[in-house]
Amino acid sequence: MISQNIFHRIVLLVAIPLLAINSIFAQKVVRYDLYVRDTLVNFTGKTKRAIAVNGQIPMPTLTFTEGDTAEIYVHNKLNEETSLHWHGLFLPNKEDGVPNLTQMPIKAQTTHSYRFPIIQNGTHWYHSHTGLQEQIGMYGNFVMLKKTDDPTFRKGIDDLPTAPIVLSEWTDLKPENIHRMLHNANDYPALKKNSVQSYGEAIKAGHFKTKLKNEWKRMLAMDVSDVYYEKILMNGQPNTDLKSIDGKDLKAGDKVRLRISNGGASSYFWLTYAGGKITVVANDGNDVEPVEVDRLIIAVSETYDIIVTIPAENTAYEFLASTEDRTNSASCYIGNGIKQLKSPQPRLKYFEGMKMMNDMMKMNGDLDDMGMAMSLNQMDMNVVMYPEITGNTKPNQSDNHSDRYNANALGEIVTLNYAMLKSTINTTLPESQNKELRFELSGNMNRYVWSMDNKVVSEADKILIKKGENVRIILYNGSMMRHPMHLHGHDFRLLNGQRENAPLKNIVDIMPMETDTIEFNANVEGDWFFHCHILYHMMSGMGRVFTYENQAPNPLIPNPKLAQRRLFADDRKPHFMAENDFATNGNDGMAMLQNTRWSIGTEWRLGYNDMHGYETETHMGRYIGKMQWLMPFIGFDWRYRKMKMDEQEENLFGHVSKKDNRTAISLGFMYTLPMLVNFQAEVYHDGIVRFSLMREDIPITKRMRAGFMINTDKEFMVDLRYILNKNIGIRTHYDSDMGLGIGLSLNY
Amino acid sequence: MLLFSFTSCNAQMNNAKTVSVRIYGNCEMCEKTIETAGNVKKVAKVEWNKDSKMATITYDSTKTNQDAILKRIALAGYDSDKFLAPDDVYKKLDGCCQYERVNKTTISTTKVVEDHSIHEQEIVSGQETDQLKTIFDNYFSLKDALVKSDSKLASTIAKDLLTNINAVKMDKLSQEEHAVWMKVLSSLKSNTDKISATTSVEKQRGIFMDLSTNFFALLKVTKQENPIYYQNCPMYNNGKGANWLSKENTIKNPYYGSQMLTCGKTIETIK
Secondary structure, three states: OOOOOOOOOOOOOOOOOEEEEEOOOOEEEEEEEEEEEEEEEOOOOOOEEEEEEOOEOOOOOEEEEOOOEEEEEEEEOOOOOEOOEEEOOOOOHHHOOOEOOOEOOEOOOOEEEEEEEOOOOEEEEEEOOOOOHHHHOOEEEEEEEOOOOOOOOOOOOOOOOEEEEEEEEEOOOOHHHHHHHHHOOOOHHHHHHOOOOOHHHHHHOOOHHHHHHHHHOOOOOOOOOOOOOOEEEEOOEOEEEEOEEOOEEOOOOOEEEEEEEEOOOOOOEEEEEOOOOEEEEEEOOEEEEEEEEOEEEEOOOOEEEEEEEOOOOOEEEEEEEEEOOOOOEEEEEEEOOEEEOOOOOOOOOHHHHHHHHHHHEOOOOOEOOOOOOEOOOOOOHHHHHOHHHHOOOOOOOOOOOOOOOOHHHHOOOOEOOHHHOOEOOOOOOOOOOEEEEEEEEEEEOOOOEEEEOOEOHHHOOOEEEOOOOEEEEEEEEOOOOOEEEEEOOOOEEEOOOOHHHOOEEOEEEEOOOEEEEEEEEOOOOOEEEEEEOOHHHHHOOOEEEEEEOOOOOOOOOOOHHHHHHHHHHHHHOOEEEEEEEEEOOEEEEEEEEEOOOEEEEEEEEEOOOOOOOEEEEEEEEEOEOOOOOEEEEEEEEEEEOOOOOOOOEEOOOOOEEOOOEEEEEEEEEEEEEHHHEEEEEEEEOOOOEEEEEEEEEEEOOOOEEEEEEEEOOOOEEEEEEEEOOOOEEEEEEEEOOOEEEEEEEEEO | OHHHHHHHHOOOOOOEEEEEEEEOOOOHHHHHHHHHHHOEOOOEEEEEOOOOOEEEEEEEOOOOOHHHHHHHHHHOOOOEOOEEOOHHHHHHOOHHHOOOOOOOOOOOOOOOOOOHHHHHHHHHHOOHHHHHHHHHHHHHHHHHHHHOOOHHHHHHHHHHHHHHHHHOOHHHOOHHHHHHHHHHHHHHHHHHHHHHHOOOHHHHHHHHHHHHHHHHHHHHOOOOOOOEEEEEEOOOOOOOOEEEEEOOOOOOOOOOHHHHOOOOEEEEEEO
8 A cells, every 4th residue: 555654765854953951041942943845755656745844744743841932943945935833822923934924935945043932831733834835744733831830730631641643634636736626616526535426426315306406506516625635644644553652651541642733734634532532621722621522523723632541451542533524534543452443434425415505505695594593513514414423314303403403412422512612711801992803704615715704815904903902703604614713823712601711712613604703812913814724715815914003013024015915916826727628520628717806718619620610719707796606708709610602600689690700809797597507698899699508517427527508609519528537538529510529628 | 458358357466465364253244244345456355264264365565555454354343463343333243243352352440331231241340349330320321211212221221220229238338428328228229110110211201300319419429530410401390390410511301302302401510
């Protein structure tokens, strides 16, 4: 399968943290030197590029004790920019590590040093905040220990044997390519995960009507996650053993504390354990009252501290992290001896999920929670897809059951939700002026646009707050996916019904239709990012920047205008796609460049002789509205063909197009109709009008796609395509101009 | 081309490596499950012998390894010397397939034993050091049975509970425990007996109300390892309300079961 020797081609660079004790300041300075280098890895049998720090993936665990001063030297040995963000840490804004916001990027072949006092404790992590580098290796644990004389030191918890675990995923595709494919609604990842949800599969599952209604409501098949990963990793490996901690072998009866960070770029993970219950003792680096559960889901970028027990001798118990869609997992075997496995979670019932989405989606694209006030992950709409909760067949309870989505009420097992987290300390904010903000998390699945209040980072102003005030944010998720929202530089209270013991967090995972309220005291000046931590959502512009009124300029941002332009470039980036069918009757294809709002695209039909002709149509337009169903455009058409003697073409309206050689400009619009049919209307400068209806990529079976086009020029086309891999398909089509053709269709 | 298809028909594996390992199982049905779980076309082939319990595994060493194959087999319910099957999967195996799990080390505490069939063992191992714990566990199992509205199970558990109540050695109880014990004992016995005698879940629930009050008094004077939650359903007993004890803070109402599973709230946490 895989050679476990992942790093066999890495030149190992040994860099031991240098401990420098500086007695003048009567505090310990802990220094780490991090060397960031390109590397090659082999997780799947194919050698691929990755980034390693000090020769390893994940990056080394950095350990400090509260009261230390951290001094971290980042030596960028890459041929590109980088940065490191200290996730969840309280620090001066210029040390926060967001390129073009809190500092300029660390240029290739240069060194940058971060220095800040450690003024908190708990499990956190760090990662690159530059481009998509986090996906290919730049994540690691960041542990800050309590001082032993800390009054909050918990005997039986803080003195247990402890191991750090950072979760992540690996894909053989370049992350830039994944990002591009997501924007082009390529369903190849679904094919790899067997979650296409085609008409054929719908009929087999007795859900034809569900699928029909889903497309009527203009939705594409959805999954709980949309990137396919070849491997899931714990500390850089799909399988690991935890046999001893600090040189002491683990034995029956031992309790082990795991400090777990989710360093995955886009995956949520279910955590389960073969040796019994899991006790949750901290979340996002903050202590909570111990709570026993059977399983928990860890959102992207969250951290949890959990305690597990080794129940019997001569046995190693499987600790399992499975992706939310249950298609893949990583294991850590805790203890010594024969490996006791944990049953994997059963496959999702996708069509039940589709049915649930149909019920929730109004015709105008808004979501309807049907009167259920949802918050704090307590009601999980996805339970309809979980066989372990709702059984293997269709749910039989009545549809108006109030507990329909409550996993803990329906199932035998206890699943952690945010309402169960209770801080060990009083977290009430200091008395101060209050500011209230509301955001709707918005998104468009089909075009992979993710935003807040339908504005991406580059379209919105920074949000001004005053130092000292209490900021309360009410978040509503009106999009169809869950989002882990992360605030830099501050912990916020999540108002979860635990009153003065509301837990402190820096990420709140918010499911579709949920409303959550968070509040924090604005106590550190600077520009602080507040964004969705799913890497591809963040890069699409799902975020905002909080900034303090009248704050001092950041010395690391000498040219704020330039920095802002570069920051905005991330979500303004256009995504390219192209396809061409090399068929027996001609070439048929298109190329498109799109970003959040704009689209420019060209379609062509090129025959092999003059009679079939050659034609191209180019459209440039802007998507309007939250759902982006409407796109007004200007167009440019060119056509050349040689018809037979006296043959003429007449359209439905009696307009006659005489010319074999036609060049025209047009004005028009495109609108997405129910069933995802594109309706297009355009008027040419010579008065000719054209309407057309088109639908592409109708999923017939897992690999078969159909499409059609018909217009008022009495032209029509039908096609059928069989997907071979992510870039190649076999396509047959019939075109009223060019006749029947069969060919190879390539797409990028 | 022809040659190629011929060789693939022959199912010859590239880089083939063959090992012989022990896999625990009983019968022909086991054989089928084991082989289906292990086999991957052109990558792994498993042949298991039900008499010797040995499997011959041939696999393409560049594409997979022994652990991956044995893990798949264990996830189908069959132990080897490297992996133990998950308990829930093993339990779902057909009766004839439930082989003896020689590699499994049993957990050596008297903690919650959910499977009712091994209650007898539990009674034997329930040492007098913590004799009340056994009956508390019986109580929680009884409550779970009522949550599921399973009156038959409730009645069987009540029978066990009665046996265990009678087995309590009073001289081993602490002074405080002893005092409460004497107060509740007769009511405890008669209530438990009544629950075991009926198969009407409605009747059982009515008696369970009283039983819970007895247990609450008893639990309050007993040292608890984990917090116990005293919970209240405001609707039961004609709106007068009824209480019960649970190990979880999450509400699962034993008085109504699935009809109103999450109705109620925790009124006291006993630590």
